[in-house]
Amino acid sequence: MRQPPAAAPSDEQLTACLRELRDRTGLSLAALAQRTPYSKSAWHRYLTGIKPPPRSAVEALARLAGADPARALALWETASAPGPAQGGAPVPARTGRGPLPALTVLAAVAAVVAALVAPSGSGVPGARAVMAGQRCHGRACQGVLPGASACAGDAQTRSTVADADYTVRLRYSPSCGTAWSQVRVSGAVAREVSVRAGEDALSATYSADDVRGDTSPMLAVPSPRGVEACAEVAGKLACTGLDADAAQQP
Template sequence: MRHPQGSTTPDEPLVVRLRELRERTGLSLAALAARTPYSKSAWHRYLTGTQRPPRPAVVALTRLAGADPAPVVALWEAAGDPPAPAPPEQRGRPRSRWLPLSALALLGTAAAVAAAVTVAARPGTPVPAVQTLLTGPRCHAYSCQGELPVASVCARDAQTKSTVTDSGYDVRLRYSPACGTAWSEVRVRSPRAREVSVRAGQDRLSASYAADDSTGYSSPMLAVRSPRGVEACAEVGGQLACTGLDVEEVDEG
């Protein structure tokens, strides 16, 4: 179930920071819509403070501006969602003791971990059962959209579905069955600035990395049902290379 997104005020630190990042990119609202999964009208609402942006949108804009997402995500988390007022017929009534679904999910996870620890403590029982519970993917499908594969643990079961090799770098289309996501990955053979992008239909996400960035090599993730029809690209030193699977192409690798 989707929760209503609260509105923000134009002078909030998050909105001010998002406007600064948009100015740094030099992109119009239409250009932002073309390079992210969010529409022109959605970006207008996010940047005017009339609607709270989703976390992946904040991360996508930050990366387009070549900035560190962590401080901006911290602003996003600090802004939070304002509490929704109770309907008139419920005001004054005692609060229910039912726990929200998120709390129940956490309790269920904690119980499962506790059970796994108990089982693992028995003689002859392997410990990796506990590690699997603790290190599984942190998102799935559209909750992963705009996230990076390593941070979300989606890279753990990633499969290379298609590859193109250039004299200075390799580009790979990567797919995570557990997360239901695909992304582009580039491996450069010498320090050079690079832009890595992934596209599926009208959805396109990209990330830019400076030459001295030795860790950034992947695009944000796109939520997809299959790696077929997804195109992975990288531009390095003014040269563009793309790879992908045609819709009718089957790859078991």
């Protein structure tokens, strides 16, 4: 009888690192779900190795633990990259598109190195840079900050939630097919801005010194329905509703 394949050492190392970070937070799964865009069941799968976590979940857990995310992200990059199976056959990538091309693997390695040497406080790990005013669409916009693209031009506010100290808006660009979270705060305060559609989530963290950063990276979505925008400011989390029925004024 065929046995299920054992977890790769890199997967086990990542899972062990995530558990260590979770122990440092002292938070239960329910508390993690309250403080991040991920559900209790999602955290259970990530911390037991049942399902690989998205990059933004690794970053969020490291932040809650007060740890430098570089080590965890390096393990995440290694675990996400395809490797040779027994007998030398290539292992299909988790995206289902087959092994990554050599240039993509090199780019992933370069991203790990950049994460290790990047100055702290940059605020947006994993966000991709584009030329000012550049137009993108769908997956080509994934991870791009809206302010660096033309997508902000036709952006609509589709849902809003207000806290005593800040306001969170779900923004959607019909021409780009993207959604993102935008937060408005009063005063200088550290904040994390995130957007989520199902288990796909992206986030950006800004220090109190960064007075201009106010959005998450863009998430490629066919419509704003089912998308949730969140912001955590001074330990308080606020999220918009999942249904975006009628557009509000930009």
